[in-house]
Structures are given as C-alpha cells and as structure tokens.
Amino acid sequence: MTVKDILAAIQSPDSTSEDFxxxxxxxxxxxITVHKDETEMFAxxxxxxxxxxxxxxxxxxxxxELGPGEALVAVMASSVxxxxxxxxxxxxxxxxxxxxxxxxxxxxxxxxxxxxxxxGSDLAGVVLRTGPGVNSWKPGDEVVAxxxxxxxxxxxxxxxxxxxxxQRIWGFETNFGGLAEIALVKSNQLMPKPDHLSxxxxxxxxxxxxxxxxxxxxxxGAGMKQGDNVLIWGASGGLGxxxxxxxxxxxxxxxxxxxxxxxxxxxxxxGAEAIIDRNAEGYKFWKDENxxxxxxxKRFGKRIRELTGGEDIDIVxxxxxxxxxxxxxxxxxxxxxxxxxxxxxxxxxxxxxxYLWMSLKRIIGSHFANYREAWExxxxxxxxxxxxxxxxxxxxEDTGQAAYDVHRNLHQGKVGVLCLAPEEGLGVRDHEKxxxxxxxxxxFRNV
Ligand SMILES: C/C=C/C(=O)SCCNC(=O)CCNC(=O)[C@H](O)C(C)(C)COP(=O)(O)OP(=O)(O)OC[C@H]1O[C@@H](n2cnc3c(N)ncnc32)[C@H](O)[C@@H]1OP(=O)(O)O
Ligand SMILES: NC(=O)C1=CN([C@@H]2O[C@H](COP(=O)(O)OP(=O)(O)OC[C@H]3O[C@@H](n4cnc5c(N)ncnc54)[C@H](OP(=O)(O)O)[C@@H]3O)[C@@H](O)[C@H]2O)C=CC1
Numbered sequence: 001m002t003v004k005d006i007l008a009a010i011q012s013p014d015s016t017s018e019d020f021x022x023x024x025x026x027x028x029x030x031x032i033t034v035h036k037d038e039t040e041m042f043a044x045x046x047x048x049x050x051x052x053x054x055x056x057x058x059x060x061x062x063x064x065e066l067g068p069g070e071a072l073v074a075v076m077a078s079s080v081x082x083x084x085x086x087x088x089x090x091x092x093x094x095x096x097x098x099x100x101x102x103x104x105x106x107x108x109x110x111x112x113x114x115x116x117x118x119x120g121s122d123l124a125g126v127v128l129r130t131g132p133g134v135n136s137w138k139p140g141d142e143v144v145a146x147x148x149x150x151x152x153x154x155x156x157x158x159x160x161x162x163x164x165x166x167q168r169i170w171g172f173e174t175n176f177g178g179l180a181e182i183a184l185v186k187s188n189q190l191m192p193k194p195d196h197l198s199x200x201x202x203x204x205x206x207x208x209x210x211x212x213x214x215x216x217x218x219x220x221g222a223g224m225k226q227g228d229n230v231l232i233w234g235a236s237g238g239l240g241x242x243x244x245x246x247x248x249x250x251x252x253x254x255x256x257x258x259x260x261x262x263x264x265x266x267x268x269x270x271g272a273e274a275i276i277d278r279n280a281e282g283y284k285f286w287k288d289e290n291x292x293x294x295x296x297x298k299r300f301g302k303r304i305r306e307l308t309g310g311e312d313i314d315i316v317x318x319x320x321x322x323x324x325x326x327x328x329x330x331x332x333x334x335x336x337x338x339x340x341x342x343x344x345x346x347x348x349x350x351x352x353x354x355y356l357w358m359s360l361k362r363i364i365g366s367h368f369a370n371y372r373e374a375w376e377x378x379x380x381x382x383x384x385x386x387x388x389x390x391x392x393x394x395x396x397e398d399t400g401q402a403a404y405d406v407h408r409n410l411h412q413g414k415v416g417v418l419c420l421a422p423e424e425g426l427g428v429r430d431h432e433k434x435x436x437x438x439x440x441x442x443x444f445r446n447v
Contacts, residue, residue: 002026003181006074007420010126020128020139025072031061031180032399032417033116034087039094050089052403058396059116064176064184067108068132071187073143075125075419076199076427078178079390080399081207082238082344084119085407087172088400092347095119098173105151105166112175120179121147121171124193124202124427125420134187142193142427145185146374147207149174160220161370169368178203179399181420191375194382196433198425200416201441204390205242205381208414210369212242213377215339216317217250220373221366222339226251228314231304231331233324235272236263238406239341241389241413241444243317244270249385255304255313259409262447266412269443274307276300285327292350297330304331315339322346334359341366384433387440389413391447393424413444 003026009015034055042050066072087095095117103113127141137143150157150164157164171177176184193202215221216230224230230247234240235256247254248271256267259279267275283300287293304313312333318325321343328338329351338361343349356363369377380386393416394402405411418424428434434441 003029003420010074015140017138017140025063025128028060028062029181030058030396031118032120033057033059033118036096036115039090039096042089047091052085052088052407053400055088056400056403061118063182064111066129066131069134069187070131071127071134071137071185071190072129073123073125073183073185074128075123075178075180075183076421077124077203078120078417078419079122079204080402080406080415080417081121082406083121083169083172085403087119088403095172099175102168102174114175118175118177118180119171120177121169122203122206123178123183124199130187137187137190143190144193144202144206144378145189146191146210147171148368148371148374149186162367179417188371191378195429197388199421199427200393200418200424201388201390204388204414204416208238209242209381210374210377211341212239212246214369214373215341215366216243216246218373221364222315222337224250224252224315228252229255229308229311230315230317231255231313232317233257233320236266236412238414239319244272245386255307266444266447276303285323292326297327300327301331320345322349325349326351330355332361337362337364339364339366384437387437389444390416391444393418412447
C-alpha cells in the first residue's frame with residue numbers, strides 16, 4: 001500500500017467512508033522536516049542570511065502510531081506559515097526543545113520527540129483513521145485542521161482553551177505537522193472543509209485567519225467595532241490580508257500599511273481606501289540601532305490623520321514588533337488598543353510609556369485562537385464572508401523555496417503547498433457558491 005492508493009480513493013467520486021476505513025495505511029510517507037543534528041548550521045549568520053532552502057528537507061518518515069482522540073489525515077494541501085520559517089532558521093529557539101519538553105509529559109507524547117521535526121500548521125485533506133474515543137469524525141470526511149493542540153487536563157484552559165498550560169501549536173511545538181502527505185492531529189483540531197474551495201485554497205487561511213480573528217475581532221483581542229480606525233501593518237501579508245478583510249466586513253476603517261505599489265493595489269482590490277506605502281514614504285522610526293526618532297512617529301501619525309479626516313487609530317494590528325512598536329503606541333488614540341501577536345523584526349520592544357499611560361492606551365498580547373474562535377473563523381470562510389488570499393502554490397519538494405520567499409518577504413498573501421494533490425483546483429464541491437465569490441477568491445492569484 002502506498003499513498004498513491006490513498007490519492008486514488010480521494011479522487012474517486014464513488015469512495016465511501018467504509019472504503020477509506022478499509023484502506024491499509026502505508027508504513028511511511030513523504031514529509032517536510034528539519035533535522036536535529038543541523039540546528040547549529042546557521043550559527044553566526046544574520047537572520048536574513050539564514051536560508052530555509054538549506055535546512056528544509058523532504059524525507060520518507062515512518063507513520064506515527066495513532067492514539068486516543070487523534071486522527072490521521074491524508075493531506076491534499078498545506079500552506080507556509082511564518083512559524084515554519086522560524087523553525088527552519090532555528091530562531092528564536094530550536095523547535096527540538098519544544099518536542100523534547102512535550103515528549104517528557106506522557107508515554108503517548110514521547111512519539112513527538114524525534115531527531116526530525118515534521119513541520120507545518122495548516123492542512124486540507126481527508127480523514128483516514130480515527131483513534132479510540134473519536135465519534136464526530138470518520139474516515140473519508142473532508143476536513144481542514146486548525147493548529148491548536150491542548151490537553152485540557154487543567155482548569156486553567158477551560159474557559160479559553162488558549163490558556164491551557166499544555167497549549168501547543170501543532171507542527172511547530174508538536175511533531176507530525178501538515179507539510180506532509182499524512183498528518184497526525186487531535187480530532188478536535190478538525191473542522192469541515194469549506195466546500196466551495198479547492199484543497200490549496202481551503203488550506204491557506206487556517207492559522208492566520210484564526211489568529212487575526214482573535215487578535216482583532218474577538219473579545220479576547222481588540223473587540224473591534226463598527227467605525228473603528230484599524231492600523232494594519234503588512235496589510236497584504238499572511239495575517240494582514242485577513243485583518244483587512246475583517247475590518248472591512250465588520251464596518252471598520254482599515255488603514256493599510258504595505259511596502260510596494262503592487263501590495264497597495266491588492267489592498268485596494270480588497271476594498272481598502274486608506275493605504276500607506278511605508279517604503280515610498282520612507283519612514284525611519286529608528287535613527288540607529290538603539291535610538292528611535294519621535295519626529296518620524298509624528299510624521300506617520302500626521303499621514304494617518306490625513307487619511308482619516310483628522311482621527312487617530314482605535315486599534316493597531318501589530319506584528320512587525322521592534323521596528324514599528326514605538327510608532328504603533330504613539331499613533332493610537334486616547335483609550336485605544338495595540339494588539340500584538342508577534343515580533344518579526346525583534347522581540348525586545350521599546351516605546352515611550354508616557355504616551356501609553358497618560359492616554360490610557362492598552363497593549364493586548366494575542367496568540368493563535370481558542371477552539372471556538374478557530375471554528376468561527378473557519379465558518380466565515382465556509383460562508384464566503386472572508387476569502388482565502390492564496391497567491392501561489394509550490395510542490396511539496398519546493399517547500400524550502402516557498403519558505404525562503406516568505407522569509408525574504410517576496411510573497412503576497414499566503415503561499416500554498418500541494419502535498420497529495422497532483423494539481424491545483426481539485427476538491428471543489430459547491431460550484432454555485434464558488435461562482436458567487438470567484439473574483440474575491442482569485443484576488444491574490446498571480447500578482
Ligand atoms: C500560530 C503561530 C504562531 C507564531 O508564528 S508565533 C512566532 C513563533 N514563535 C516564537 O517565536 C516563540 C518561540 N518561543 C519562545 O521563544 C519561548 O518558548 C518563550 C520565550 C515563549 C518561553 O521560553 P521558555 O524557555 O519556554 O520559558 P521561560 O519562561 O523562559 O523558562 C522556563 C523556566 O522559567 C520558569 N518561570 C516561568 N515563569 C516564572 C516566574 N513567573 N517566576 C519564576 N520562574 C518562572 C519556569 O518555571 C521554567 O523553569 P525551569 O526551567 O526550571 O523548568
Ligand atoms: N502568535 C500568533 O498566533 C501568530 C504569529 N504570527 C507571526 O506574525 C508574523 C507575521 O506573520 P505573517 O503575517 O504570516 O507573515 P507575512 O510575511 O506573510 O506578512 C507580514 C508582513 O508584515 C510586513 N512587515 C514585515 N516586516 C516589517 C517591518 N520590519 N516593518 C513593517 N512591516 C513589516 C510585511 O508587509 P509589507 O512589506 O508590505 O509592509 C510582510 O508582508 C510572523 O512573525 C509570524 O511568526 C503569525 C501568525 C500567528
């Protein structure tokens with residue numbers, strides 16, 4: 001039995017759940033990995049010069065044992081997230097430390113502590129097997145998976161599953177991720193695949209869409225409301241392309257920051273009007289490595305006021321981190337919110353705290369999304385209210401190049417990876433719904 005037989009079953013319109021359940025599973029499958037004995041390979045290099053193409057491998061790996069409450073999924077497509085870039089350059093930490101720590105927690109978790117890490121935190125595919133105790137999903141179900149892995153044995157996470165002390169991001173802090181032909185997930189990561197999307201389109205939003213939903217929309221994040229001025233850094237990027245859609249769909253006013261004409265045009269196509277090209281306008285928030293330039297914060301704030309008719313920002317959607325955080329705090333209005341989920345340009349932030357406390361602003365830390373938020377975010381995709389922002393897909397063997405493009409900011413929106421899917425465009429079940437949204441679905445393609 002090989003993965004080819006699995007693909008044949010997925011592509012046959014006559015396959016039943018029983019057929020999938022009866023399919024013998026292969027002993028091994030192809031997966032994108034990083035290797036534990038290579039974690040020092042970039043020592044001494046600047047972050048920018050660490051090349052994912054050198055550290056990312058395509059290996060044949062043994063199929064992991066299936067545990068209670070888990071599912072093995074045939075992955076038709078996945079996507080590249082920035083967490084896979086971090087894994088591949090071993091920053092800020094090697095992810096093997098996460099796997100070792102997880103491995104120490106239980107007999108079953110020990111499976112994850114291996115000399116290779118199968119990465120990837122998104123998938124669209126078909127359930128192959130479910131473990132004991134799984135009743136809601138069965139072989140043959142077409143699914144996407146969100147990337148929240150929790151144990152829920154502590155009451156700390158019972159209100160908000162992101163607060164579980166054993167909270168992990170699947171495919172980053174666990175093994176057996178989505179950039180592979182088969183993935184292992186906890187069954188409560190599974191959600192119905194939006195039926196009007198192809199495999200690669202369905203795999204694209206998951207991680208970033210859920211993150212943007214919690215960070216911007218949810219009461220656990222900024223709790224955006226109609227009319228809010230929302231400053232969105234990287235508005236055509238992975239997170240930003242969903243934050244921009246949430247702002248527009250929720251009646252807010254996105255002020256989109258991008259770094260090229262082409263990206264500004266994409267934001268316009270999404271329906272945004274207030275756009276700042278940070279490159280063309282040449283903002284330099286740092287005079288040197290240690291000193292910021294408040295005059296540049298003011299110039300940036302003035303530009304925002306020009307675009308809003310004199311208003312300041314209610315919510316900043318932050319993720320670039322060190323480079324922009326001082327400016328983000330400054331341009332926020334009295335009582336406004338800076339919500340942050342990352343620090344791409346550096347995690348030691350510096351800002352003038354007088355502007356925070358004197359103007360009663362709040363900084364909110366946000367990370368991925370709880371079970372319910374991930375479900376709600378996927379529901380909006382399934383209803384065609386929010387659309388995938390897939391620009392390009394790569395073959396599984398070219399994942400290193402795809403991660404390199406994301407690392408060097410050469411991509412637009414989201415970058416997809418075909419795993420078992422032999423070509424793009426497969427897996428669409430509801431053609432009528434798709435036709436209604438086709439322009440929005442294709443907005444980011446080939447730009
Ligand atoms: C969905 C997608 C998401 C993304 O893309 S996010 C971007 C990618 N992710 C990242 O860049 C994050 C990577 N992760 C990290 O950098 C690290 O993961 C953290 C900095 C988040 C945490 O570091 P750690 O080493 O895991 O934890 P510690 O807190 O630095 O050290 C643990 C030790 O510190 C003790 N400790 C914790 N809190 C306290 C306290 N309040 N007072 C005293 N001690 C404390 C603990 O007990 C433990 O101790 P003991 O080492 O002895 O076991
Ligand atoms: N905590 C969480 O749950 C999550 C965290 N993340 C983290 O968020 C970050 C962004 O992820 P994602 O959106 O997918 O990545 P992308 O690279 O797709 O998009 C980020 C965008 O941010 C802009 N940007 C990058 N660097 C800077 C800078 N120095 N100053 C201003 N703008 C900058 C760029 O847009 P432009 O050049 O057009 O300005 C870029 O396109 C990553 O660090 C990732 O690890 C992501 C998802 C979830």
